[in-house]
Amino acid sequence: MKKNKYRWIASAILTLALVACAGPVIEAPTDQPVDSPPTEPAVVPTDTPPPTPASDPFPDPTLKIIGEEEIVFDWTNDRCQQENIPDLAARAFRDATGQVQLIISHAVNYRMLGPDLDNLKIDCNPIMISQHDPDPSRYTDAQWIAAPYTEDGQTIYALVHNEYQGHTHPGQCPQNDYFPCWDNSITLAVSTDVGQTYTEAMEPPSHLVARFPYPYKAGAGPEGFRAPSNIIKGIDDYYYSFFNVSEYGTQKQWVCLMRTDNLSAPDSWRFWDGTAFEGQFADPYVDEISDPEAHICPHIDQVGNTSESLSESITYNTYLNRYVLVGISADWLEDREVWGFYYSFSDDLVNWTHRKLLLETELPWTVESPGSDVSHLYPTLLDPDSESRNFETTDKTAYLYFTRNNFGHASLDRDLIRVPVEFFP
Numbered sequence: 001m002k003k004n005k006y007r008w009i010a011s012a013i014l015t016l017a018l019v020a021c022a023g024p025v026i027e028a029p030t031d032q033p034v035d036s037p038p039t040e041p042a043v044v045p046t047d048t049p050p051p052t053p054a055s056d057p058f059p060d061p062t063l064k065i066i067g068e069e070e071i072v073f074d075w076t077n078d079r080c081q082q083e084n085i086p087d088l089a090a091r092a093f094r095d096a097t098g099q100v101q102l103i104i105s106h107a108v109n110y111r112m113l114g115p116d117l118d119n120l121k122i123d124c125n126p127i128m129i130s131q132h133d134p135d136p137s138r139y140t141d142a143q144w145i146a147a148p149y150t151e152d153g154q155t156i157y158a159l160v161h162n163e164y165q166g167h168t169h170p171g172q173c174p175q176n177d178y179f180p181c182w183d184n185s186i187t188l189a190v191s192t193d194v195g196q197t198y199t200e201a202m203e204p205p206s207h208l209v210a211r212f213p214y215p216y217k218a219g220a221g222p223e224g225f226r227a228p229s230n231i232i233k234g235i236d237d238y239y240y241s242f243f244n245v246s247e248y249g250t251q252k253q254w255v256c257l258m259r260t261d262n263l264s265a266p267d268s269w270r271f272w273d274g275t276a277f278e279g280q281f282a283d284p285y286v287d288e289i290s291d292p293e294a295h296i297c298p299h300i301d302q303v304g305n306t307s308e309s310l311s312e313s314i315t316y317n318t319y320l321n322r323y324v325l326v327g328i329s330a331d332w333l334e335d336r337e338v339w340g341f342y343y344s345f346s347d348d349l350v351n352w353t354h355r356k357l358l359l360e361t362e363l364p365w366t367v368e369s370p371g372s373d374v375s376h377l378y379p380t381l382l383d384p385d386s387e388s389r390n391f392e393t394t395d396k397t398a399y400l401y402f403t404r405n406n407f408g409h410a411s412l413d414r415d416l417i418r419v420p421v422e423f424f425p
Contacts, residue, residue, distance in 0.1 A: 058320050058425040063343050063358055065400065066422045072401065073104060073112065073122065073416035080124035084110055086416040088144050088161060089312040089380040090401040091230055092117060093390045095194045096153030104416070107142045111195060117384040128189065128198040134169040136216035137285035138204040139187050141165055145198060147241055149231040149263060149390050156191040157263040158198060159209060159228045159241060166218050173218045184224025185211035186243060188266040201266060205283060209266045210258065212248045213282040213292040223248045229314050230380070232392045239263055240349055242311040242325070245297065255311045256297035257349060271297035272350060300350070310342055310355060313380035319396040319423050322347050326379050328363065329355055339366045341379040341402065358400070364409040371410040378403045397422045
């Protein structure tokens, strides 16, 4: 993703009002964690959801950092090539052989392999290489694997963050600049060889999952649907994912929620339209669109307090019996605006508690010199104890993973860091 100029993000207006809204009850994911890391080669998710308590024993829980940072991926020593960088939130799953795979996502995508999350090493065989297609209607320009999910560890479906970077293609960007010509969409990829390689799930552009119902236009960016969260499965057998929206032409930001009951079908995803999951995405190059606004998902903020950018990580916490959303945001604390990593709780994925600060930290748009100062991005929760094949659950303790830009966002020197966290009642 872009290596500098992130200050535009700070201009997004934070939505702070809590608006009550009734939504569907989305049960907990079908997987449960155990108290210690799995010892069998392959962990098969269970079919029984975590029990729901008769009353809420934790009315105001908190999440806190309880230990020191450790490096998971050290760019200086571990990289396979210069642009082998952790440029999206870390995602992991257990494959059919019992190995854990953690995706190091960028335009050339790699994976780390090991017996568990505590013992991973980089594999220098790329799992997906971007096509850099100059045709914006094919959605195969710069491709980040953003959200893998597998039921059996053999076949892995993955939501892909696709960037059309007009400034890299002759004649597609008169401004000759990244942001005005940055058009984002979400597509679907699949691996049928235990995660060794990924390709488009259907012939482009049929692999498209979500985008704005407007064609690419130089100068309208940065815009689009981008950076989906990990996928989480509910007991209703639907798969859910949050994603960030940058509005076409205005760059106003918010967060949307979508779901599907068929991971293999890119066009089966429906977004929450404010009352139900009935919103349908549209492809402006293929579909006849009479009402573009009908194909744009509304703010999930309208029914909560997650702010425009809290969307990186969603897990079900079996200690608290509720969902936990983690991401980047800001809030007014002690009479000042505080940026950093925040979290929020929900019983149904739609209505959320007011976000709480987990870690105040420098971001590329809050530092004095974004091109050189240390900053951080992409927070996500991963629990080595999770019994879920896709690490959808956390218990009382877990790890917060994030990317550290060691010499500013203009540098490729980025490490994947993790720090232990704990939930308190």
